[in-house]
Amino acid sequence: MAIDQFSRSLPMMLYRALDAVMPRFRKIFNDFSLTEQQWRVLRVLWELDAVTLNRLARITLIPAPSLVGIIDRLERAHLVNRQRSQSDRRKINIVLTSQGAALEDEIMPRVASAYADLKQAIDPETWDQLIQGLDEITAAR
Amino acid sequence: MAIDQFSRSLPMMLYRALDAVMPRFRKIFNDFSLTEQQWRVLRVLWELDAVTLNRLARITLIPAPSLVGIIDRLERAHLVNRQRSQSDRRKINIVLTSQGAALEDEIMPRVASAYADLKQAIDPETWDQLIQGLDEITAAR
DNA sequence: GCATTTTAATTAATATATTAATAATACACA
């Protein structure tokens, strides 16, 4: 059956792994009325004080045009603000509101716990080899 | 830098690997005016004669509601047809048109070649360990 | 047989992805 050749291709296996892994996290995000992408933005802002939209796009792997709408909705939810950069007026810094900052303590423990559960389900050596393989694929040009 | 903890989390590394791998294939699909999802559907139909929408959803990892529109557009492009099942009239079989079948010989060689290039860029043992790691993650419940 | 429950495909509403184009600003440099 050559259908196997397709189903076990690297891209399909990557997609399948994400399908297996993400629902447990999305359940948590959903409890806070956040989408996965909105969470990624907050997750970065909890570490970095002010980030331009372009840089945020690179770090979150969210395409800039998508990010525009995502920031719109986070702004509407009073979790972030846009601040025009003074030094380069083309740039816009995204910053947390106090509400957005406060979310960290509520969400992060649950996500960290779910992540620990996931990691624990896998043999440590297999995990390391997986991460290393992903690094090499990402670097392969 | 705890931003690293996020960027090197398993989900982000999976997304990053896909971002690194897929553009080369999408370029090929684009030459035939196909989206990645449309290609996945055709790829499966080239192996299986008639597949119900639900089964197609499972194999392609495309959510059924998305698949409805994807099949609509493939039908409009005269590449597939819908056929109501006689034995169970709830089911709909998706089948290739002659045009859809003919595409295989044009696209598959180019995709197979791109895939071989990708695989060749990675150390074989690393590749195997990556595949095995993805299998374990997918199985981890 | 009939009511109940399941299943298959679809619709609906909202959010995001993809690709190309655009407006405003910064920059290089003749």
Add this chain to the structure above:
DNA sequence: TGTGTATTATTAATATATTAATTAAAATGC
């Protein structure tokens, strides 16, 4: 100084993802 070029964010158009609800048909229990 002004002109061409690159960069940043955004818009636009189309396709897809996510979740819940709906419709029609089939299976199931009694």
